[in-house]
Amino acid sequence: MASIRKRVLKPTKTGKRKTVWQVDYKDNQGKRRHRQFPTRREADEWLVEARGEVAAGTHVAATASKTFKEVATAWIADCKANGRERTTTDVYEQRHRDYSGPLWDDRKIGTLSVADAKQLYEDILDRSRSHEIVRRVRIEVGAILQFAQSKGWLVKNVIHLTPYKVKKRKKRPPMPTVEEVQALIQATTEQWPDYLAMLFVLVFAGLRGSELRGLCWSDIDFKRMLISISRRADKFGVIGDPKSESGTREIVMNKTTAKALKEWKLKCPKSALGLVFPTSRGTPQNHANLMNRWLRLAQIEAGVTRIRIKPDKNGKQISVGVAKYGMHALRHFCAALWIESDFSPKRISVMMGHSTVAFTFDTYGYLFEARMNVDKARDRAESIVMAG
Structure with a gap:
């Protein structure tokens, strides 16, 4: 018989x-357990849940549960075993090491409560000063x-029971x-001509950086004018699947891009992978190298800069001019170009590789x-019905 005293x-x-209120009960194996609460109400509520879990055979005593560190380590190992990219698992390990680990590693997962989850969010916000970091760590x-x-080590997921809402x-x-962009094209044409085809692919096809680095000649259809x-290539140069299922797609290619690619193909370094933009050794390019050896320099040469205050020797x-944009900004430019060119929202969403049209909007x-033009659209709607 369970009791509260x-x-x-x-x-x-x-x-x-x-003063505490102690619940004495027997777990699934008939072993006597106890747990303490600051109030009688909390003890009563917990006992009701525990009785249901014991009856269903799902109860895990708090003192017998695993620590958060043990579970986190097992989860990351499972992600690696199931083929999750190294880049992704490295981020998981870093966030656990910097945020959730120092706060929860020694905690038994069976003792975690909604109040603990809320405190976790507050502590991570204090450490990171970023609501986005809190959101990402919460997901992990x-x-x-x-x-x-899924392993039967825990009954309730307190994170799923504790939303983190911030008005973004x-x-x-x-x-x-x-x-x-015109200035950037001119600067690249004059001083970095080997990067011109790459620039056109970014500007007119809107590829993500990883997709650009993993692009192969077999992916380019000059007859159908499609890419x-x-x-994609991750930061370690490992070729893998696109970012998501919607990342697999076809993008229309204009004549300017096709011409530049055909010219580049004649002098492109040989690559066993058939890469369009390989290194001189035929391996996938490194994102930082592309930025440092071309895109940042080309922006500075083209006057596409912003002012940064930094100390001198x-x-x-002192004020110095630095490159204004990252590579991803060219992807946004391409989306804006397609909108201005009257591609349908659905087609733009597909070519961008977005999961939904709602995300595009x-x-x-x-x-x-x-x-x-609201007035023009209003009058057009009227004329369709009332004309004649």
Whole structure:
């Protein structure tokens, strides 16, 4: 029989006595267990749940459960065994090491509560000063506890029971203007001609950096004027599947891009993988090298810069011009170009590799709206019905 009794614990060094409510019960194997709560109400509520879990054979005593560190380690190992990319598992390990680990590693997962989850969010926010970091760590901690549930080590996932809601400020994605892209094309043509085809693929096809580095000649159909995306290269140069199922797609190719690619193919370094933009050794390019050896330099040469304040050799604060955009900004520019060119929202979503059209509208909705002439559309709707 389970019971709840009031206990007054031994006095602390300051002479203060703590009162708790202790639940005594038997677990699935008939072993006697107990758990303490600060109030009778919490003890009653927990006992009701525990009785149901014991009856269903799913109960795991808090003191017998695994530590968060043990479960996190097992989850990451499972991710690796199931083919998760090294880049991804490295991020999992880093976030566990920097955020969730120091806060929860010694905790038994069976003792975690909704209050603990809320405190975790607050502590991570204090450490990172970033709501986005809290959101990402929450997803991973939730996955760790879900893994524990699948193994029968845990009944309740307190992360899934504890949402983290923050009103996000919608930021418009950074992208260059048409004039800035024209200046970048001119600078690349004059000083970095071997990167011109790459620039056109980024500007007119909107590839992600990893997709660009994993692009093969077999993916380019000059007859149909299409670029097919079916693979990507991670930061370690390992070729794998696209970012998501929707990442596998076909993108229309214009004449300018096709011409530049045909010219580049004649002098492209040989690659056993058949890469379009390999290194001189035929291996996948490194993102940092592309930025440092071309894109940042080309922006500075083209005057596409922003001012950064930094100390000089003597510690004096000076203003310097630095490259204004990252490579992903060219992808946003391509989306804006397609919108301006009257591609349908669905076609743009597909060619961008977005999971849904809703995501495309959430990201670029202001551009669609800016092109609409409400008065003209109103009059057009009227004329369709009333004409004649």
